[in-house]
Amino acid sequence: MRRSVTLFIIAVAVLSMVFVFGSTSSAQAPKGEPIVIGYVGFTLSPGTRPCMDIQRIAVEEINQAGGVLGRPLKYVTADNKGQTSLTVEGGRHLLQTEHATFISIEGRTEICLAAQENSAAMFKDYPHILVFNGPMGMELTARVLADYERYRFCFRDWDPEPAHYAQNRYFWENTWKRQRPDATRIAFLWEDLAWTDHWQNGIPVLNLPSWEDFTRELGYEVVFSQAAAPRGTMYLPILQQMARSKAQRIFYISSWFTDTESFVKQWADSAARDIPVDLYGGVAQTKAFWQMTGGKALGVTSSFTETDIPMTEKTKPFYEMAKKNDIPTQIHVHLAYADIYFFKKVIENAGGIDDIDKLITAMETSETTYSLGKMAYEMEKVTSFFHSKKRVDPNDPTNVTYPGVFYQPIAQYQNDGKIQYLGGSCPENEPFWEPYGSPEDWVMPGELRKR
Known part of the structure; x- marks a missing residue:
């Protein structure tokens, strides 16, 4: 009899926890105004579409786990149909209408350059982070070093030609x-x-x-x-x-x-x-x-x-998720998925998204592990390397690679x-x-x- 009473008390306690916290096995649903993450690219391209699809999954995963600092993420895209003019138009839409805090641009240097100029012109009224997903053109980040005040919000998630x-x-x-x-x-x-x-x-x-x-x-x-x-x-x-x-x-x-x-x-x-x-x-x-x-x-x-092959602890889960969703995983697709979790880390390190200077500093100083290594940005002030993803020593780029990156x-x-x-x-x-x-x-x- 005493054992039955004890079990009854435990059951009541567990049920009370469920009513108070909603669930004992899942994260609390995020609340409040969503943090908007956007992508501008050619939605019918076999190179770009997988990046959009896999970023959308990353956003869903984060929201299911409770969001970022208790807030949900919202993912939006703009179709540029592979054209520079529509890239600029898409960027404006994501900033003015969707109020995006983070925007990624598909990995073609010519398109990214146009997006960069548009973002620089709009940055004062619409502060945001701009990430180039996979291009190598030196000009993109050479500009950041040459005119930091104008382009300090720009980052490349891949490395430049050198x-x-x-x-x-x-x-x-x-x-x-x-x-x-x-x-x-x-x-x-x-x-x-x-x-x-x-x-x-x-x-x-x-x-x-x-x-x-x-x-x-x-x-x-x-x-x-x-x-x-x-x-x-x-x-x-x-x-x-x-x-x-x-x-x-x-x-x-x-x-x-x-x-x-x-x-x-x-x-x-x-x-x-x-x-x-x-x-x-x-x-x-x-x-x-x-x-x-x-x-x-x-x-x-x-x-x-x-x-x-387990290059990091993230590789196998990433491979299985992409396979389950029939998403091809070229290098820039790995990077696109990694970007979303990097943004999460950046928001957490900055304590939110209200202070763009704190967000930029967090972009410059944060590090995460992803399926192919480490996601972190180079801060050595060497042209084109600065604000690009780390890979080699910018002071000796023909000989020295950072191990494990x-x-x-x-x-x-x-x-x-x-x-x-x-x-x-x-x-x-x-x-x-x-x-x-x-x-x-x-x-x-x-x-x-x-x-």
């Missing part, structure tokens, strides 16, 4: 030579957009050579180089020229905007089909690329970010679409990659076709 010299030194000095020591003749193909200009021409302000000169310094011979429109290019004539040049490696400096699937399908049926292809970026970073090319991606090498899986498509990991993109992170693969696991495309 941050990629250390990575490529490692590829050309180490990875490629371990894969095929005798291959010294390179064919360069460049996506013909602003973000590749500095690599094609060099960066005198930082005393960095063009990539072609950089490879020559490392013992390579450039036998072909051409820029191509990112979409609609007939690649067969270009590939025939590459074959005639007797190139031993094709390096396509591509992005998510490039129709690399068309390039690869034409490569596989061309005279250059036995010349190994390395894609710099784009849709080859996900497993869908194998299907997109009908298996003709066999032998192609690319960075590969649709992976559950960005894990970049490099992989080759092998038989039946198998993803063979080949290591990472810097010596500082290589101990992590050793259990998963090495450059010696790479196989010539012609050999793979025989298997």
